[in-house]
Amino acid sequence: MTKLFLALHVLAAILAVGPVTVAAGMFPGALRRAQADPPDPAARASLRTLHRICRVYAAVGLAVPVLGFATAGSLGVLGSGWLITSIVLTAGATAILALLLLPGQEAAVGAVEAAADGSRAPVPEERAARRLTMLTGLFNLLWATVTVLMIIRPGSTTGA
Amino acid sequence: MRGRYLRVAAHGELVSLIVLLANLATAHLKPLSSLMGPLHGCAYLFVVIAVWRLDRIDTTARAIAVLPGIGGILALRRISRLGMHVRPMRQDSGS
Numbered sequence A: 001m002t003k004l005f006l007a008l009h010v011l012a013a014i015l016a017v018g019p020v021t022v023a024a025g026m027f028p029g030a031l032r033r034a035q036a037d038p039p040d041p042a043a044r045a046s047l048r049t050l051h052r053i054c055r056v057y058a059a060v061g062l063a064v065p066v067l068g069f070a071t072a073g074s075l076g077v078l079g080s081g082w083l084i085t086s087i088v089l090t091a092g093a094t095a096i097l098a099l100l101l102l103p104g105q106e107a108a109v110g111a112v113e114a115a116a117d118g119s120r121a122p123v124p125e126e127r128a129a130r131r132l133t134m135l136t137g138l139f140n141l142l143w144a145t146v147t148v149l150m151i152i153r154p155g156s157t158t159g160a
Numbered sequence B: 001m002r003g004r005y006l007r008v009a010a011h012g013e014l015v016s017l018i019v020l021l022a023n024l025a026t027a028h029l030k031p032l033s034s035l036m037g038p039l040h041g042c043a044y045l046f047v048v049i050a051v052w053r054l055d056r057i058d059t060t061a062r063a064i065a066v067l068p069g070i071g072g073i074l075a076l077r078r079i080s081r082l083g084m085h086v087r088p089m090r091q092d093s094g095s
Helices: A002-036 A041-060 A063-075 A081-117 A126-152 B002-025 B030-052 B059-066 B071-081
Strands: none
Touching: A002 A041, A002 A063, A002 A081, A002 A126, A002 B030, A041 A081, A063 A081, A063 B030, A081 A126, B002 B030, B002 B071, B030 B059, B030 B071, B059 B071
16 A cells, blocks of 8 residues: 555656646746736737636645555655654645735736736736746745655665 | 635544544554644644734734634634635636
C-alpha cells in the first residue's frame, strides 16, 4: 500500500504542479498583452485559459499533500525533520498559490474584462503583472526546494 | 467554481470522518486510516479557509465552518439559506 501511495503521490505532483508552474509563468506575459489591447478577444481568451489551468490544477494538486501524508503515515516518517520542513514549506507554497496568486489572477482577468466591456477605463497596470511574476517565482522556489528535500531527505538513513 | 469545490470538500470532510470512525470501530485497516486521515484534514482546512474567504458572509457561518466533521455542510446550508451566492457572478462562470 505504501508503494501505491508513493507512486500516486509522485504522479499527482508531476501532473498537478507542472501545469500550474507553466501556466502561472505564462500568465503575466499574457496579462501584459491583454492590457496593451483589452478589446482583443484572443488575448483575453488565452488569459482566461491560463487562469483556468492554474485554478483547476491547483485543486487537483490537493491530492499531492493528501497522498504525501498517507505515504508518510504508512512509512512511519511523520516525525522526521526533513519531512516537517517540507510540510511547512508546502503549506507556505499552498498559501501563496491559493490566497495570493489565484485571487490576483482573478482580479487581473476581471480588470481586463471590465476594460474590454468599456465599463472601466483601460488602465495599463504594470504592477499587477510584476506582482504575479514575483508570486509565481516564490511559489516555484518553494516547491522546488520541497522536491529537493524529498529526494535528498537529509538526516534520513534511506537518504541519498 | 469555488462553490463547487467548497461543496465537494464539505461532503468529503463528513464522509472521510464517517469512514475513519467506521474503520476505527470495525476492521482497523491501517492503509485506510492513513489515506482517510489526511483526506479529512485537508478537506477540513480547505472548507474553513474557503468559507472564511467568501465575501459578504456573517460571523455565525464562519464559526459554523470551524466545527469538525459537519461544519462544512452546515455552513453551506446557512450560506444558501441567507441567499448568498457562493459562486461569484462572473462572465466566465461557465468554465
